[in-house]
Amino acid sequence: MTREEVFERLNKVFREVFDDDSIVVQDSTTSDDIEDWDSFEHINLVVAVENEFSFKIPMGKVVTMKNVGEMADIILELGK
Amino acid sequence: MKRRFLKFISFMVMTGIIFYHVSCVLGYYDNIHSAAVFSQFYDMPSKTVDAVWIGASSVQEFIIPSVMFEETGITLYSLAVGNEPFMASEFLIRECEREQNPSVYLVDIRQLAYTTQDDTYVRRITDNSKWTVNRMKAIRYMLDNLKFYHPREYDAEIDYIFPFTKYHTRWGDLKPEDFGKDDNCFFGYFIKLNRQSFNETEVRSRFDAIPQEPSEENLKYLNDFLDFCDTLDKKVIFTRTPNCLDEDMFAQYNYMQELIEERGYEVWDLNRDTGEMGLDYTEDFADPMHTNVYGAQKVSKYAAVRLSKELGLPDHRNDSRYACYGTMQAKFLERLGEMESASTQEAGN
Amino acid sequence: MTVTSYRFLLFLLIGAAVYYAAPKRIQWVILLCLSVVYYFLAATPYTILFLILSTVSAYAAGMLMECRYFRGNKTAARWITCITAAAVLINIFVWFLLKGNSFWVRGSSLLHRLFPAFPQLEPLKIVPALGMGYYTAQVIGYILDCYWEICTPQRNILKLFLFVGFFPQLTVGPISKYSELECLYQGHSFDYINITHGSQRILWGLFKKLVISDRLAVIVNGIWADTAFYSGFWPWIAVFVYPLEIYTDFSGCMDIILGGAELFDIRLPENFRNPFFSRTCQEFWQRWHITLGKWARDYVYYPVLKSSLIIRLGKWSKRHFSKRIAKLIPWAAGMWILWFVMGFWHGSSRHIIGVSAYFWTILVLSEICSPGLKKIVGLLKVDTESFSWHFFQSIRTYIIYSFGVVFFTRERLLVALEHVKVLIRTFSCPAWNPWIFFDGSIQSLGVSYGDLNVILLSLVALLVVDVLREKYGYARIWIDRQILPFRWMLYTALLFAVLILGMYGPGFNASEFIYGQF
Structure with a gap:
């Protein structure tokens, strides 16, 4: 899995979770950039990402990830 | 760093000064001018008072210091407030020793036939006194006695030491007296005009009541005080101001007089001298316990003459340092005139 | 202590x-x-x-x-x-x-x-x-x-x-x-700054608690103590004043605690962020008792939503309902557990669980109705960024919170229900007494006109400080920029407001904090 592939699939997840087809995520995207992404939506997003990539993200990482770039890093690491 | 330290200190000093003035205003208040009794005492020029009369309303409503000054030129202060607990006498004498150093103390024993159950009476004294170690000791002593003889919920000791904690709520109903403007207190005395008539013969028949022991609490206070007087290097005279109380009260005072005389102290029973004073039992009393202003003037003049003759207290009438007494007498007479005309107008309506 | x-x-x-x-x-x-x-x-x-x-x-x-x-x-x-x-x-x-x-x-x-x-x-x-x-x-x-x-x-x-x-x-x-x-x-x-800022914060907390909260408590407790006499509009006054009382009580206490910790140069997390400025109920709970909300979110809500049970529920909902409802169901289930735990933490009695249920219902309802409401707002061409709209939203949030919290510190649900009956009785004619707002009868509760003025002025001061907090993070950031005499005047005024107007000293019971019972 390459980083570009991860981001493509993440785009799909984000668009579905937030019901907005215009969303394009980058390394630096944070919750400030997307209106509905608050601390309660965050877990829905994580669960959707877990579903998409078929593995569990450890709770510790859920709380500490700061932006989409970190999320991608975690996915790539767990994917190995 | 130094600048910050200076800023801090100046802020603290500024706040302290403001707090001092605020706590002077938000202080004790009652309708018997207790605050003025003490503030006028502390304002007296140093070492001008030659005698101090301590007691409860049995002194406050009987003794007019400015009248005494006018009569014989003696400078006496009436450091007395209503229901003044007898146990406060030692504290008050110590205050006088520091502030004025008089040569004579007169101590009235009226309050020894009553009990001090209310801490308001203690507060009348401690809330109005200067912040000294003497005051702290007095608070401790009086509170301990109150708690021992009258177990009840009392305020915490810190609330006596800092009366501000109790009176800060008075911001909603301040009076001119709180700002130091009390025109109705004349070196302790305040004017009472009402009259109640008594049968002199009937009252006199109680004078020789068989001595009766007062309460254990009051005996303790009396004995404690007598022990203190033994250590004091000043003349202490105990007094009984004129009254029309019941026979059992006279009985208790007779007992106490005997006890005091046995300890070697003089007792002036002014009840027996009312004839010499010219006191009229039908005109000069306000109630069984107190004289009105007319009776008070007679008692004051008599006491002034007696103090002058028997104790040789100096005549200060021509000394400009004691002008405050003359000024106070003028104020007293003016106020008396105002109140008299107001009451005749009212009687006329 | x-x-x-x-x-x-x-x-x-x-x-x-x-x-x-x-x-x-x-x-x-x-x-x-x-x-x-x-x-x-x-x-x-x-x-x-x-x-x-x-x-x-x-x-x-x-x-x-x-x-x-x-x-x-x-x-x-x-x-x-x-x-x-x-x-x-x-x-x-x-x-x-x-x-x-x-x-x-x-x-x-x-x-x-x-x-x-x-x-x-x-x-x-x-x-x-x-x-x-x-x-x-x-x-x-x-x-x-x-x-x-x-x-x-x-x-x-x-x-x-x-x-x-x-x-x-x-x-x-x-x-x-x-x-x-x-x-x-x-x-x-x-560091001099820590000591001064810490002390100022403590002073502000004392002001909120001793001057505002304890005064409001006299009104609220007085009314609830005798609802037979204080009927009609009185219980409504108690209901709408109570949130202010808890807010000043709890946030005042927080200020004292955070200020106290700041004296030691320890920064504790904030617990309040102007909750009454919230536009929605959801936002309210992110601004009120923040640390409890964060704790419940991180240690209850997140694990629950990540649990296989809820994930399965989510998948099942997706199969049987529309996309929006499918998203709502697991969220609502997670919220229910979160609110149950939060309610339980406050007290295990039924009425507090009832309070939780009330707030949960409000949140779910607002989430369900949110698209519909957005459409109405759009149709009415309301400027949602205007002050008046924000004001309306804040009032709405405040009212919803007031009703929820009426039962909060009442011991028994029956007593709480009695209060509801009293509130409903207001609508019947004999209980109609709007003159109580004008005839000074509030003084029968032990609150003088002077006290009412104090409450009013203090609430204005509170509003100003909270607006500054909203704008700058901390009011002191704005205050620090002012000239020295002004700052000193402020601190002195605050100090003497607490010393003179505070409800402390003999004659007042040492005021217990409402939130100290947990």
Whole structure:
């Protein structure tokens, strides 16, 4: 899995979770950039990402990830 | 760093000064001018008072210091407030020793036939006194006695030491007296005009009541005080101001007089001298316990003459340092005139 | 020793002096000693054993997790999960035993009625530890943080005890995360700014509590004490004044605590962020009692939503409902559990669970109606960024909160229901008495016109400060920019407002904090 592939699939997840087809995520995207992404939506997003990539993200990482770039890093690491 | 330290200190000093003035205003208040009794005492020029009369309303409503000054030129202060607990006498004498150093103390024993159950009476004294170690000791002593003889919920000791904690709520109903403007207190005395008539013969028949022991609490206070007087290097005279109380009260005072005389102290029973004073039992009393202003003037003049003759207290009438007494007498007479005309107008309506 | 007492302020002063006089290496030891001393002065001494028990359970769990024996294999992972669960359950159990009285006592009496052989339990006559709800939540947070490898377990049990029992947090929180309190163990130099800012914050907290909250309490308690006499519009006054009372009480206490900690250069997390400026109920709960909300979110909501049960529920909903409803169902289920836990933490009695149910319902309803409402707002061409719209939203949030919290501190649901009846009775004609707002009858509650003026002016001051906080983060950022005489005037005015107008001294009962009972 390459980083570009991860981001493509993440785009799909984000668009579905937030019901907005215009969303394009980058390394630096944070919750400030997307209106509905608050601390309660965050877990829905994580669960959707877990579903998409078929593995569990450890709770510790859920709380500490700061932006989409970190999320991608975690996915790539767990994917190995 | 130094600048910050200076800023801090100046802020603290500024706040302290403001707090001092605020706590002077938000202080004790009652309708018997207790605050003025003490503030006028502390304002007296140093070492001008030659005698101090301590007691409860049995002194406050009987003794007019400015009248005494006018009569014989003696400078006496009436450091007395209503229901003044007898146990406060030692504290008050110590205050006088520091502030004025008089040569004579007169101590009235009226309050020894009553009990001090209310801490308001203690507060009348401690809330109005200067912040000294003497005051702290007095608070401790009086509170301990109150708690021992009258177990009840009392305020915490810190609330006596800092009366501000109790009176800060008075911001909603301040009076001119709180700002130091009390025109109705004349070196302790305040004017009472009402009259109640008594049968002199009937009252006199109680004078020789068989001595009766007062309460254990009051005996303790009396004995404690007598022990203190033994250590004091000043003349202490105990007094009984004129009254029309019941026979059992006279009985208790007779007992106490005997006890005091046995300890070697003089007792002036002014009840027996009312004839010499010219006191009229039908005109000069306000109630069984107190004289009105007319009776008070007679008692004051008599006491002034007696103090002058028997104790040789100096005549200060021509000394400009004691002008405050003359000024106070003028104020007293003016106020008396105002109140008299107001009451005749009212009687006329 | 409540935080508004002279003793506490003196304790802070002396504590800070000792703290800065000590060498930096042992400053945390000083804090530990201060916390123990504070505990013995403020609470029943033997109850410190509960804190020690919590600390030991958390320490043991942390150390076992660290232990090499357990690292690196699958059975190890299961062992670690067991240890974590055990440590968490011990803490919950002890808390439940001492604080969940009404729940298990009522439960046992119910079971006893059904099965007479079942014993009817009496409430335990053991005094719970000070701030049990707060430190238990904090300890559970620490254990789970260690489990999720968010932080490394503390190797020094005394340092861990300091985290659990740090004295400013003992009465009403805030509930801190372990990572937020690393500064406890570091050395701190004396800084004039900390002392002044800390003292100013304490003063502000005292103002909120002693001048505003206790005055409002006289009104609210007076009305509820005699609803037969104070009927008609009176209970409505009590209902709408009460949230202000709790807010000034709780946030005032927080200011004292955070200011006190700031004296030691320790920054505790904020618990309030102008909750009454919230536009929605959802936002309200992110601004009110923030640390409890964060704790419940991180340690209850997140694990629940990640659990296989809820994920399965989500998948099932997707198959049977529209996209929007499918998203709502697991969210609502997670919220329900979150609110149940939060309610339970406040008290296990039925009426508090009722309060939780009320707020949960409001949140779900607002989420369901939100698209519809947005459409209406769009149709009406309302400028949602305007001040008036924001004002309307704030009032709406305030009213919703007022109703929810009416039952909050009433002991029994029946009494609470009685209050509802009283409120409803207002609409019947005999109870119609709008003149009470104009004829000065509020003075019968023991509140003079002077007091009402004080309340009004103080609320204006509170509003100004909160607006400054909203704008600058902290009002003092704006204040610090002003010239010295102005600042000094402000501080002096505040100080004397507290000294003169505060409801303290003989004649006032030492005001207990509403939130100190958890």
